[in-house]
Amino acid sequence: MDVREREIREEQRHLDAVYRRLAEKIDEAEYLMADAASRVHVGTPGALAERDAQVFRAGRHLARLNNEFEDFLFGRIDLLAGKDGERGPDGAFTSVEPADDAVTVRDGAPVAEIAETLHIGRLGVLDADYVPLVIDWRAPAAAPFYRATPVAPGRVVRRRVIRSRGRRVLGVEDDLLRPELRALREGAELPIVGDGALMAALGRTRGHRMTDIVASIQAEQDEVIRAPAVSVTEVTGGPGTGKTAVALHRAAYLLYQDRRRYAGGILIVSPTPLLVSYTEGVLPSLGEEGQVAIRALGSLVEGAEADSYDDPPTARIKGSAAMARVLHRAARGVLERPGAPGRLRVVAFGRRVELTGEALARVRQATLAGTAPVNLLRPRARRLLLDALWETSGAPQRYPDPALAAEAREAFNEDIGAEDSFQDFLDAWWPEVTPLQVLTAMTDEQRLGRWARRLLRPREVRLLARSLRRITPAGGGLSAHDVALLDELRVLLGAPAKPARPREADPLDQLTGLEEVTTYADRLAGRREAPEREGERVDYAHIIVDEAQDLTPMQWRMVGRRGRQATWTIVGDPAQSSWPAPEEAAAERDAALGGRRRRQFELTVNYRNPAEIARVADGVLARAMPGARPPRAVRETGLAPRFATAPEPDGLSGAVRAEAARLLAEVPGTVGVVTAMGRRAAAGEWLAGLGDRLVVLGSLEAKGLEYDATLVVSPAEIAEESPAGLRVLYVALTRATQRLTVLSGPADHPGPDGVPELLATS
Numbered sequence: 001m002d003v004r005e006r007e008i009r010e011e012q013r014h015l016d017a018v019y020r021r022l023a024e025k026i027d028e029a030e031y032l033m034a035d036a037a038s039r040v041h042v043g044t045p046g047a048l049a050e051r052d053a054q055v056f057r058a059g060r061h062l063a064r065l066n067n068e069f070e071d072f073l074f075g076r077i078d079l080l081a082g083k084d085g086e087r088g089p090d091g092a093f094t095s096v097e098p099a100d101d102a103v104t105v106r107d108g109a110p111v112a113e114i115a116e117t118l119h120i121g122r123l124g125v126l127d128a129d130y131v132p133l134v135i136d137w138r139a140p141a142a143a144p145f146y147r148a149t150p151v152a153p154g155r156v157v158r159r160r161v162i163r164s165r166g167r168r169v170l171g172v173e174d175d176l177l178r179p180e181l182r183a184l185r186e187g188a189e190l191p192i193v194g195d196g197a198l199m200a201a202l203g204r205t206r207g208h209r210m211t212d213i214v215a216s217i218q219a220e221q222d223e224v225i226r227a228p229a230v231s232v233t234e235v236t237g238g239p240g241t242g243k244t245a246v247a248l249h250r251a252a253y254l255l256y257q258d259r260r261r262y263a264g265g266i267l268i269v270s271p272t273p274l275l276v277s278y279t280e281g282v283l284p285s286l287g288e289e290g291q292v293a294i295r296a297l298g299s300l301v302e303g304a305e306a307d308s309y310d311d312p313p314t315a316r317i318k319g320s321a322a323m324a325r326v327l328h329r330a331a332r333g334v335l336e337r338p339g340a341p342g343r344l345r346v347v348a349f350g351r352r353v354e355l356t357g358e359a360l361a362r363v364r365q366a367t368l369a370g371t372a373p374v375n376l377l378r379p380r381a382r383r384l385l386l387d388a389l390w391e392t393s394g395a396p397q398r399y400p401d402p403a404l405a406a407e408a409r410e411a412f413n414e415d416i417g418a419e420d421s422f423q424d425f426l427d428a429w430w431p432e433v434t435p436l437q438v439l440t441a442m443t444d445e446q447r448l449g450r451w452a453r454r455l456l457r458p459r460e461v462r463l464l465a466r467s468l469r470r471i472t473p474a475g476g477g478l479s480a481h482d483v484a485l486l487d488e489l490r491v492l493l494g495a496p497a498k499p500a501r502p503r504e505a506d507p508l509d510q511l512t513g514l515e516e517v518t519t520y521a522d523r524l525a526g527r528r529e530a531p532e533r534e535g536e537r538v539d540y541a542h543i544i545v546d547e548a549q550d551l552t553p554m555q556w557r558m559v560g561r562r563g564r565q566a567t568w569t570i571v572g573d574p575a576q577s578s579w580p581a582p583e584e585a586a587a588e589r590d591a592a593l594g595g596r597r598r599r600q601f602e603l604t605v606n607y608r609n610p611a612e613i614a615r616v617a618d619g620v621l622a623r624a625m626p627g628a629r630p631p632r633a634v635r636e637t638g639l640a641p642r643f644a645t646a647p648e649p650d651g652l653s654g655a656v657r658a659e660a661a662r663l664l665a666e667v668p669g670t671v672g673v674v675t676a677m678g679r680r681a682a683a684g685e686w687l688a689g690l691g692d693r694l695v696v697l698g699s700l701e702a703k704g705l706e707y708d709a710t711l712v713v714s715p716a717e718i719a720e721e722s723p724a725g726l727r728v729l730y731v732a733l734t735r736a737t738q739r740l741t742v743l744s745g746p747a748d749h750p751g752p753d754g755v756p757e758l759l760a761t762s
């Protein structure tokens with residue numbers, strides 16, 4: 001039997017033991033469920049609550065245990081003894097540094113005995129004697145698995161990635177971190193198998209869903225994932241450096257580390273619904289089902305769902321900070337509308353009393369003075385109307401005695417206030433306004449022009465009004481930018497805020513009894529006292545913003561409102577920004593984050609693109625952002641990108657189809673066809689029937705996604721579509737994990753080698 005086979009067998013034995021233990025725990029959890037459910041007759045409320053909690057807790061555990069993980073166990077580290085001999089709650093040495101006597105010299109060569117072997121997996125599992133069979137990947141003891149490098153190995157001698165599917169171990173790959181040592185385990189030499197798991201992971205065929213990277217997180221990524229969640233953690237890095245992956249793993253880590261604080265309270269904001277559906281499987285694969293809300297920017301406001309795109313000039317207007325002021329004026333001006341009642345007529349003390357035009361306008365103005373939300377001002381409007389009617393009625397002169405006047409005034413208020421004509425007037429003159437109604441009012445160019453005076457140019461007013469006309473009364477036709485406007489209006493109008501759903505109290509924190517299968521943090525949380533009062537928080541405890549470079553000022557305001565008390569993780573890449581005014585966005589971002597302290601990280605290695613593809617993209621980066629440093633690609637495939645040209649004049653459709661079919665034949669996984677936004681619908685028709693491995697995307701939809709092969713259609717069309725077009729093109733060119741084809745259309749002016757002008761290296 002060769003070494004590899006022997007080692008696979010050894011790991012198989014360990015995995016078998018893990019599954020045996022899991023089966024025991026499943027039995028136990030099922031027993032607890034049945035036991036609790038049968039105790040229906042225990043009478044006291046306390047006992048009933050405990051029973052419910054036990055059923056809930058056991059059910060959650062069962063769900064976790066039964067979760068068919070593709071690879072429950074994926075890593076192992078063999079370590080030297082820890083420096084001070086101290087061990088943590090999971091029984092592992094706590095010190096990162098080896099004990100002074102861990103290495104001895106024998107026959108002139110350094111020799112060391114392996115003092116500890118830890119297996120790393122998705123959840124922690126202890127055996128019946130509380131010895132760890134598997135350490136949760138997020139536990140402190142697992143950190144060396146990710147962090148150790150040959151330069152700073154700490155105690156790690158050998159790091160092993162175990163490849164398994166279900167209950168079968170398929171392979172092992174080892175890294176030797178202290179090659180200078182002769183390492184012994186129980187007297188025998190420590191074998192080393194294979195050469196690195198990272199490359200194997202990177203070459204893998206892609207599907208339509210992102211997978212986790214838990215077995216191969218790299219040291220610079222691990223630092224971000226485990227960074228303490230104080231204030232703001234900012235992460236920048238080029239395409240493919242793992243920003244999205246790191247953000248998702250960080251959410252899982254934070255939950256693990258302090259479940260009480262974060263369960264249900266983490267929001268991940270993504271730019272597009274496509275990126276949401278691409279990434280939403282990652283957290284469940286890490287054992288965190290339903291704990292984190294992943295939302296697209298166009299779905300952040302309850303009851304609104306973006307289903308349309310704005311062209312770049314319209315997006316520029318809707319996203320700009322000036323819109324906040326336009327909306328402020330619109331929300332306060334919307335009550336003055338054509339058809340609003342112009343006269344209030346009541347009968348007081350047997351006489352007709354009337355308010356008209358100017359008097360009403362004065363009351364309106366006085367009511368709106370200040371900044372209180374418009375819908376909440378109705379009681380004030382009612383009061384001021386009664387004041388004005390009282391004055392007009394001549395009553396003050398008739399009651400010089402203040403006591404009598406006060407009494408008469410009270411009677412007046414009661415009588416008039418109850419009169420139908422007064423109520424009807426108030427309903428019509430100060431109706432409750434919805435955000436959608438204000439957007440509808442803004443479709444009237446004249447009114448919008450008044451509200452936007454000195455804020456928008458006449459051309460912009462026209463564009464904005466026209467675009468808002470697309471919105472239906474039921475809220476169809478909204479874009480992601482409109483949703484941010486609705487959110488702003490919600491605040492300006494004061495629609496009664498929905499109370500945030502109180503976070504589910506986690507019975508894992510309350511009961512004991514199943515600790516053998518649990519996480520380090522669960523146990524720590526059990527020891528901590530509970531400082532939190534339920535229902536108090538109206539926003540999120542932690543907000544993760546993906547592709548942060550794309551948030552407009554208005555979107556920063558919207559997201560900021562959801563994290564007034566939050567800590568933040570913000571990941572992005574300025575070089576991929578499709579927003580043309582970064583300074584303006586930065587100002588609103590600063591306002592959203594307040595004065596919180598910021599910690600910055602940079603990711604520098606591109607794990608997605610082979611170097612051959614990265615070189616083409618780097619050329620565009622140099623044009624888009626002169627001086628920007630591209631990330632370093634770690635792989636070469638030996639496959640140069642293909643440059644094809646559509647035959648003039650109308651051959652684009654056939655060429656797109658032919659090139660896409662060619663890529664489908666070349667890779668086993670997914671193919672993304674990226675076109676200018678204006679071409680997307682047509683390209684969808686050209687490519688109909690080519691199967692579900694192929695996806696057609698407008699350039700702005702490609703953000704964050706990746707495909708085995710990408711066909712970029714007409715770089716010039718993509719670049720010319722918006723002021724940030726070169727950066728959008730940079731995004732399109734960095735989506736492929738294996739192959740890239742660039743197809744030139746009529747606007748691209750390719751050279752004799754087929755390379756379009758924009759991609760030519762001078």
Ligand SMILES: Nc1ncnc2c1ncn2[C@@H]1O[C@H](COP(=O)(O)OP(=O)(O)OP(=O)(O)O)[C@@H](O)[C@H]1O
Nearest residue numbers: 213216217218239240241242243244245607608704
């Ligand atoms: N340590 C790693 N091990 C294995 N795969 C990795 C690792 N880091 C990143 N990847 C893979 O690299 C690809 C790019 O990662 P990700 O999408 O998170 O990058 P990104 O920085 O968000 O890119 P972009 O800026 O283009 O959106 C993904 O397929 C991811 O799984």
